[in-house]
Amino acid sequence: MIQILTKVAAVKYSELAERVGYSITIDQNNIAIFKLSNGMVRAIENRSPHPKGGVLSEGLVSGDYVFCPVYDWRISLIDGKVQAPDEGQVRTFSVEVEDDIVYIII
Amino acid sequence: KKKLVMIGNGMAGIRTIEEIIKIDPDKFEITIFGKEPHPNYNRIKLSNILQGDTTFEEIIMNPIDWYKENNIQLFTGEVVSQIDVEIKQITTENGRKVEYDDLIIATGSNSFILPIPGTDKKGVTGFRDVNDCEMMIKHSKQYKKAVVIGGGLLGLEAARGLLNLGMEVDVVHLMPHLMERQLDPTASTMLKKELEAQGMNFLMEKQTVEILGDDHVTGLRFKDGTEVTADLIVMAIGIKPNIDIAKNSNIYVNRGIVVNDFMETSIKNIYAIGECAEHREIVYGLVAPLYEQGKVLAGHLCGSTPAPYEGSVTGTQLKVAGVDLYSAGEIFEDETTQAIKIHNEFDGVYKKILIRNNQIVGTVLYGDTKDSTKLFRMLTKKEDVSGMTSVSILQSQDGSGNSNDVAEMPADELICGCNGVTKGAIVEAINKQGLTTLDQVSHCTNAGRSCGRCKPMVSQILAHTLGDKFDSSAAQKTSICGCTTLSREEVVAEIKEKGLTSVKEVMNVLEWNMEEGCTKCRPALNYFLGMIYMDEYKDERDSRLVNEKMHANIQKDGTYSVVPRMYGGVTTAQDLKKIAEVAEKHHVPLVKLTGGQRIGLFGIKKEDLPTIWEELDMPSGYAYGKTLRTVKTCVGAQFCRYGTQDSMALGIELEKKFERLDTPHKVKMGVSACPRNCSEAGIKDIGFVGIDGGWEIYVAGNGGVDLRPGDHLMTVKTQEEVMDITSAYLQYYRETANYLERTSKWVERVGLDHIKEVLANDETRKALNERMDKTLNRYIEPWNEAVQSEGILQKYYAKHKILAGSESK
Ligand code: SRM
Ligand SMILES: Cc1cc2nc3c(=O)[nH]c(=O)nc-3n(C[C@H](O)[C@H](O)[C@H](O)COP(=O)(O)OP(=O)(O)OC[C@H]3O[C@@H](n4cnc5c(N)ncnc54)[C@H](O)[C@@H]3O)c2cc1C
Ligand code: SF4
Ligand code: FES
Numbered sequence A: 001m002i003q004i005l006t007k008v009a010a011v012k013y014s015e016l017a018e019r020v021g022y023s024i025t026i027d028q029n030n031i032a033i034f035k036l037s038n039g040m041v042r043a044i045e046n047r048s049p050h051p052k053g054g055v056l057s058e059g060l061v062s063g064d065y066v067f068c069p070v071y072d073w074r075i076s077l078i079d080g081k082v083q084a085p086d087e088g089q090v091r092t093f094s095v096e097v098e099d100d101i102v103y104i105i106i
Numbered sequence B: 001k002k003k004l005v006m007i008g009n010g011m012a013g014i015r016t017i018e019e020i021i022k023i024d025p026d027k028f029e030i031t032i033f034g035k036e037p038h039p040n041y042n043r044i045k046l047s048n049i050l051q052g053d054t055t056f057e058e059i060i061m062n063p064i065d066w067y068k069e070n071n072i073q074l075f076t077g078e079v080v081s082q083i084d085v086e087i088k089q090i091t092t093e094n095g096r097k098v099e100y101d102d103l104i105i106a107t108g109s110n111s112f113i114l115p116i117p118g119t120d121k122k123g124v125t126g127f128r129d130v131n132d133c134e135m136m137i138k139h140s141k142q143y144k145k146a147v148v149i150g151g152g153l154l155g156l157e158a159a160r161g162l163l164n165l166g167m168e169v170d171v172v173h174l175m176p177h178l179m180e181r182q183l184d185p186t187a188s189t190m191l192k193k194e195l196e197a198q199g200m201n202f203l204m205e206k207q208t209v210e211i212l213g214d215d216h217v218t219g220l221r222f223k224d225g226t227e228v229t230a231d232l233i234v235m236a237i238g239i240k241p242n243i244d245i246a247k248n249s250n251i252y253v254n255r256g257i258v259v260n261d262f263m264e265t266s267i268k269n270i271y272a273i274g275e276c277a278e279h280r281e282i283v284y285g286l287v288a289p290l291y292e293q294g295k296v297l298a299g300h301l302c303g304s305t306p307a308p309y310e311g312s313v314t315g316t317q318l319k320v321a322g323v324d325l326y327s328a329g330e331i332f333e334d335e336t337t338q339a340i341k342i343h344n345e346f347d348g349v350y351k352k353i354l355i356r357n358n359q360i361v362g363t364v365l366y367g368d369t370k371d372s373t374k375l376f377r378m379l380t381k382k383e384d385v386s387g388m389t390s391v392s393i394l395q396s397q398d399g400s401g402n403s404n405d406v407a408e409m410p411a412d413e414l415i416c417g418c419n420g421v422t423k424g425a426i427v428e429a430i431n432k433q434g435l436t437t438l439d440q441v442s443h444c445t446n447a448g449r450s451c452g453r454c455k456p457m458v459s460q461i462l463a464h465t466l467g468d469k470f471d472s473s474a475a476q477k478t479s480i481c482g483c484t485t486l487s488r489e490e491v492v493a494e495i496k497e498k499g500l501t502s503v504k505e506v507m508n509v510l511e512w513n514m515e516e517g518c519t520k521c522r523p524a525l526n527y528f529l530g531m532i533y534m535d536e537y538k539d540e541r542d543s544r545l546v547n548e549k550m551h552a553n554i555q556k557d558g559t560y561s562v563v564p565r566m567y568g569g570v571t572t573a574q575d576l577k578k579i580a581e582v583a584e585k586h587h588v589p590l591v592k593l594t595g596g597q598r599i600g601l602f603g604i605k606k607e608d609l610p611t612i613w614e615e616l617d618m619p620s621g622y623a624y625g626k627t628l629r630t631v632k633t634c635v636g637a638q639f640c641r642y643g644t645q646d647s648m649a650l651g652i653e654l655e656k657k658f659e660r661l662d663t664p665h666k667v668k669m670g671v672s673a674c675p676r677n678c679s680e681a682g683i684k685d686i687g688f689v690g691i692d693g694g695w696e697i698y699v700a701g702n703g704g705v706d707l708r709p710g711d712h713l714m715t716v717k718t719q720e721e722v723m724d725i726t727s728a729y730l731q732y733y734r735e736t737a738n739y740l741e742r743t744s745k746w747v748e749r750v751g752l753d754h755i756k757e758v759l760a761n762d763e764t765r766k767a768l769n770e771r772m773d774k775t776l777n778r779y780i781e782p783w784n785e786a787v788q789s790e791g792i793l794q795k796y797y798a799k800h801k802i803l804a805g806s807e808s809k
Helices: B011-023 B043-050 B064-069 B130-142 B153-164 B185-197 B244-248 B287-301 B372-380 B390-394 B404-408 B423-433 B438-445 B455-469 B488-498 B503-509 B521-532 B546-550 B573-585 B606-616 B647-658 B719-736 B743-750 B752-760 B762-776 B782-788 B790-797
Strands: A007-012 A022-026 A029-035 A041-045 A060-062 A065-067 A074-076 A095-098 A101-105 B002-007 B028-034 B073-076 B080-084 B089-092 B097-099 B102-105 B109-111 B145-149 B168-173 B201-204 B208-213 B217-222 B227-229 B232-235 B239-241 B257-259 B270-272 B277-279 B315-317 B325-329 B338-344 B349-356 B359-366 B414-416 B560-562 B590-593 B599-604 B628-633 B667-672 B686-691 B694-699 B711-716 B800-802
Touching: A007 A022, A007 A029, A007 B800, A029 A101, A041 A095, B002 B011, B002 B097, B011 B028, B011 B287, B043 B130, B043 B153, B064 B073, B080 B244, B130 B145, B130 B153, B130 B232, B145 B153, B145 B217, B153 B168, B153 B185, B153 B232, B185 B201, B185 B325, B185 B349, B185 B359, B217 B232, B257 B270, B315 B372, B325 B372, B338 B390, B349 B390, B359 B372, B372 B414, B404 B455, B414 B455, B423 B438, B423 B455, B438 B455, B488 B503, B488 B521, B503 B521, B546 B790, B560 B606, B573 B599, B573 B606, B599 B606, B606 B782, B606 B790, B628 B647, B647 B667, B647 B686, B647 B719, B686 B719, B694 B719, B711 B719, B711 B752, B719 B743, B719 B752, B719 B762, B743 B752, B752 B762, B782 B790
Parallel strands: A022 B800, B002 B028, B002 B102, B028 B073, B102 B270, B145 B168, B145 B232, B168 B201, B257 B277, B628 B667, B667 B686
Antiparallel strands: A007 A101, A022 A029, A029 A041, A060 A065, A065 A074, A095 A101, B080 B089, B089 B097, B109 B239, B208 B217, B217 B227, B315 B325, B325 B359, B338 B349, B349 B359, B560 B599, B590 B599, B686 B694, B694 B711
């Protein structure tokens, strides 16, 4: 199956607040964008891998992790992996930042 | 540096590494492989997890950071598949190759699975690791009937756990008696009776020959042809040492990997330790002996010629609530033994002590095990008892275990069986290192770090050693979360001393091991700072959890609820109209009277919150916060014929004064105008009941998880006094409670009388009131603030949408 990758200008870097999720829908994808305290920007699917689901954008951000706000799962913003003892993985999106524009690759 | 590689990341192995680091931290470059995807955890406590007394976080013994701090290379979830003894190199299933100078095999064991048909069906498990636990817990949610095969330690602990998980449990046992290797028939009969009373059903002298079912188990068949149904089968008949990897590299194995008194295997530079090792024909299955082995091996590897390991006598107990048993050494009389026996059927106490040539060689205790440490010492030390009377051997110190017992206790008495820690070692650690808490003692001496059974004894010793310096509440301290070892008291003290002013600063200065903390400590620290710097502190919104951050309660589908204030449960036609109009206009999915005498709007989208707040134009009811929730009132004297006081007026005054105040946990109040108590003030954090000429004040009620009626704090005459006491009481709670400790738990911890004393002192009360008022000044209404501030709206409530015409598949 061919995958057409598109690079979408999502938000101004300067508009992102540190450690606060920025939720955005790009076409049919609900995405949560996070600016970490080290300045890096990460993007993951805005849906907890917990069987009962729930959003992630409102979760507490700590280092490279976000805590699922509804069930408190710890999720890596780098590879989307849920940390032990829980299991699962969220889809991650690669991010590019070019002069104050944050691009999401879909 | 020599290269030390260890296969197995479990209890015995890691303890050995800890001992090595104690002796010579720089001797080795250490690499560890563990099959399980976790750092070393307390396997013993899996029983407690299953029984619902603890969580996985709490049983992790060596967090990832411990490995980092000691520069240990850790590969979790990676199985070592081969040892090439010629070139001294191991290979993992992922094809990773690592060379070693010394190699430790600490692969433990697996659950022994009966070699019968059907064990591969879904719903069959052993009881060895977290996975097994999670599997059982998952199953208990969908199914109801469990069968545990094996009536030994593991089986019975598993069975108890499954009962707690709400399953029906049969225990199948091959022998006529439970735990026949540790107990004599008398004791095991008593045990069986107790467990039956707890709801276990036993199928004795049954040999399982087949597991029934197609894809998933449906039951099992016994040799005698009978069958029972089962949705879940737990095999707990024993353990099988993990020796394949050693076998494949021609290391000499028997039942386990055979080692000498220094844990050396048949091949040079390769050592084995733990449940995979066999020493003098014995494979041990309890941590105590394994930890002794670890000490010896560590000493040997570091060249500090330790005394050889000559085997251990082990003592056993069962970790099942309501069962108190202990067994060590021999359990059966023979013609060469003399037995002391006490059997008090009325109190359900049984004690048997076996003596041979004036030495204790075994003991079985049921129902009262206070003497176990003393007897175990006499047994291991082979003390001569010829001088003693049976009474003096068996005299049990009084139950309360008051500190004279520990006073009399000889220094070499073993306190922590699992870790071989004596009273002397504990006392020395306390004095030398100025320890004051149970946690500290455990960290320094290891006492209590395994099964935890010795903790009460350890804290007695702590109390006795510290004398009047001992502070019981502090001693029970536990760190506020995994990110630090500091307790609430210590953190608060440090913040004040060092003048720390932000969450980040606290974490840096106090060396948090997780840089930006977790969902436990971030909100807690934010609260402590706000409590300490009453008016200056700038609240850190992003350290609050979703509900408080959003000023609305998140629901399972990601929508929110809106619950406006309705002071004292009293409303007006206009307010009801406003609510009605908003609900109609925005098609609010659910409008409901909450349990707190007000109206809730449920199922509202994040981006609609601000508009709705604006249109409602009512203050937030904080139905989502660790703060004053509601003050329920009854109509009282204004209308009710029995009313003796104006309950609505008091309720409204209270709610208006204390709304928005940050508290360690939520606080709820109720005000009734007479003892009929229509506002349920008796189950509120603070409740007020009007009587002729005054108010009765009740505290520490709770209507939630642990239903608890309030205690009568005092009776006062005027409304002014009510406000004065309430304010002081609340402030004292704010200053001394643990974060997320409801008032009911707090009062039980610090004691009602203590609180009465504090409040009795006019000076203190005045000071508390002043600090409260100072704090109350800082709050502003959050919904209106959001509506007014473009910044907040953008940051927290905006939703964004872009069409890019991308096709993501
Ligand atoms: C809305 C309401 C149920 C209702 O429809 O009536 C409610 C809803 C929730 N309660 Fe409650 N409680 C509500 C009255 C109560 C009451 C009754 C009362 O307040 O008189 C109790 C027992 C009284 C008590 O607290 O002592 C109660 C005991 C709890 C508890 C257990 C607290 C405890 O210490 O045991 C929790 C869990 C917690 O707070 O940690 C809880 C937690 C919750 C949460 C916040 C769970 C959560 O975090 O999502 C629920 C939010 C639902 C939502 O989507 O907004 N709720 N909850 C009630 C709101 C009252 C209000 O107007 O503020
Ligand atoms: C439910 C339960 C309750 C218990 N209760 C008690 C009690 O009350 N008191 C008591 O003293 N003892 C108790 N025990 C026993 C105690 O837990 C064990 O004796 C102890 O854990 C053994 O330690 P170990 O390091 O030898 O093995 P383990 O702790 O099992 O560690 C071995 C580790 O090595 C890993 N491993 C195996 N093969 C490989 C490989 N090829 N490559 C990489 N890694 C590998 C395994 O996955 C495992 O993580 C209990 C055990 C259980 C399961
Ligand atoms: S009792 Fe409270 S917490 Fe439980 S479901 Fe009902 S509202 Fe939610
Ligand atoms: S006796 Fe088990 S931890 Fe101390």
